[in-house]
Amino acid sequence: MTNDNPQIGIIMGSDSDLPTMQGAIAICEEFEVACDVAIVSAHRTPQRMVNYAQTAHQRGLKVIIAGAGGAAHLPGMVASLTPLPVIGVPVSTRHLQGVDSLYSIVQMPGGIPVATVAIGNAKNAGLLAVQILASQQPELLERVQQYRQTLTQSVMDKQAALEK
Numbered sequence: 001m002t003n004d005n006p007q008i009g010i011i012m013g014s015d016s017d018l019p020t021m022q023g024a025i026a027i028c029e030e031f032e033v034a035c036d037v038a039i040v041s042a043h044r045t046p047q048r049m050v051n052y053a054q055t056a057h058q059r060g061l062k063v064i065i066a067g068a069g070g071a072a073h074l075p076g077m078v079a080s081l082t083p084l085p086v087i088g089v090p091v092s093t094r095h096l097q098g099v100d101s102l103y104s105i106v107q108m109p110g111g112i113p114v115a116t117v118a119i120g121n122a123k124n125a126g127l128l129a130v131q132i133l134a135s136q137q138p139e140l141l142e143r144v145q146q147y148r149q150t151l152t153q154s155v156m157d158k159q160a161a162l163e164k
């Protein structure tokens with residue numbers, strides 16, 4: 001899945017991660033930010049991972065979102081190979097409910113950061129990526145502000161419904 005001139009790269013270790021990563025794809029669609037979606041496995045396709053990460057900035061990507069489960073090395077390895085910011089999404093696993101994924105992604109050594117969201121929360125990864133882009137794109141920044149206003153309004157609407 002590829003849009004023209006993608007700014008956000010969304011990668012995952014397996015197609016089994018796709019249902020989780022749809023949350024990030026949906027945010028890119030909502031904010032009309034072009035993204036590039038690919039399966040890139042740190043363990044099954046290591047050379048593809050190296051090629052993807054080392055050329056990402058040359059291909060115009062500005063942020064990478066990487067989701068993986070279990071021995072979730074993909075986000076950290078990609079972060080070690082690219083100068084771009086990397087956001088890690090721990091994917092929930094059958095046996096350890098994603099705690100293994102979270103620990104694998106969040107415990108990066110000093111010098112190679114991965115901005116890690118909560119287990120399964122690809123939506124927040126998408127939003128964080130959009131906000132990183134928005135810091136340099138006033139029109140996108142305005143859409144982020146509108147999104148926040150919508151969130152606030154939805155809470156106020158629920159409060160109003162409670163008070164009826």
Ligand code: RP5
Pocket residue numbers: 012013014015016017041043067068069070071091
């Ligand atoms: C990881 O192993 C993937 O990110 C996935 O979450 C997990 C299981 O992969 P499959 O066996 O479902 O392909 O590399």
